[in-house]
Amino acid sequence: MAMNDQQPPWGKRNKPQTPEEMVAQIIKKLQDFFSEDKSKGPSGPSEGQPVQKPGNPFAGLTKILVLAGIVLLLQGVYSSVFKIAPGEVGVILRLGKFAKTTQSGLHFKIPYIDTLYKVDVEQVRKQEFGFRTRFPGQQSSFDRSNYDMESLMLTADKNVINVAWIVQYKVSDPYLFLFKIKDVEQAVHDASESVTRRIVGNMDFDYVLSNRDLLAASVKKELQSELDNLEAGVSLITVQFQDINPPDMVKPAFNEVNEADQDMKRLVNEAQETYNRVIPKARGSAKQIIEEAKGYASERINDAKGQSGRFLDILKEYKSAPDVTRKRMYLETMQNILPNVQMVYVIDKDQQSPIPLLNLSGAQSLPAAPQTK
Secondary structure, three states: OOOOOOOOOOOOOOOOOOHHHHHHHHHHHHHHHHHHHHHHOOOOOOOOOOOOOOOOOOHHHHHHHHHHHHHHHHHHHHHOEEEEOOOEEEEEEEOOEEEEEEOOEEEEOOOOOEEEEEEEOOOOEEEEEOOEEEEOOOOOEEEOOOOHHHHEEEOOOOOEEEEEEEEEEEEOOHHHHHHOOOOHHHHHHHHHHHHHHHHHHOOOHHHHHHOHHHHHHHHHHHHHHHHHHHOOOEEEEEEEEEEEEOOHHHHHHHHHHHHHHHHHHHHHHHHHHHHHHHHHHHHHHHHHHHHHHHHHHHHHHHHHHHHHHHHHHHHHHHHHOHHHHHHHHHHHHHHHHHHHOOEEEEOOOOOOOOEEEEEOOOOOOOOOOOOOO
């Protein structure tokens, strides 16, 4: 039977609906085709049959090439359409060179020339240091064993500290994320450990224990700068320190040091309280004494100046009129003294005991002193 009289190898069935069905039918027909060639066998023609001329040796190769071309065409058509899911970004390389990025939706590309890479830019990637989460959830379970090489660090005052922290990040530049660094996850891990060790190594033990928020902010800033220099294509979301403690082998000594430090702070606070109570009072008393002394000194000085001025005025008047001034001074003196006199005595030179002249106070007169012989 001639080639043109034969039915097409795929028969009269309906056309396949999807590219996968088309490829499956083509493969099946190829298998049937080669099985028919083998069924003829290498033996010669049987008796009673006319001898046929050998066919074209390139006829089978032509059919194979045609079928291969159809397969490649269908595969190219199928691969030219692609879909980007929400939260993803597509990176297209054209003949190995960056061409463009595509957002979520249905897109087309040149088959066999464009290469597509999909990157999830909304996924929050996390790396843990010093521990690993075994069962995440509300009651998460953590494994901290066998991670001492990540968590043990040396502080500036040559103390060993155990630090566990988390780094969370997203993809910010899909092209850099895919092609600038071979293993971005390992790069983030190494850079985070390097930056954290450098910052902790420049701080004292007590500062690291009591300032974890400032420590996390410093690590995040320097780590982001380091990743930008590496062109990793990621942006940090958070750096959080989970646990900062001394190693288990030195915890008893550390607790004793903390107790001694607390006692020292308590004694310092008590001394400060006593100081605040006593010193201001003493300063107030001293200031009061000083102010009283200043007032007394001013009073004495002013009084001395007044008396000296009065004396100079009297001296001036005395030089002008001695008798009148002397008499006036006597009268003024007696005027000041007499109101305070209670009794007046008159002493006679012939009388051996004083004789009361006038009792001004109203009290009984004193008995006369006995006469002496």
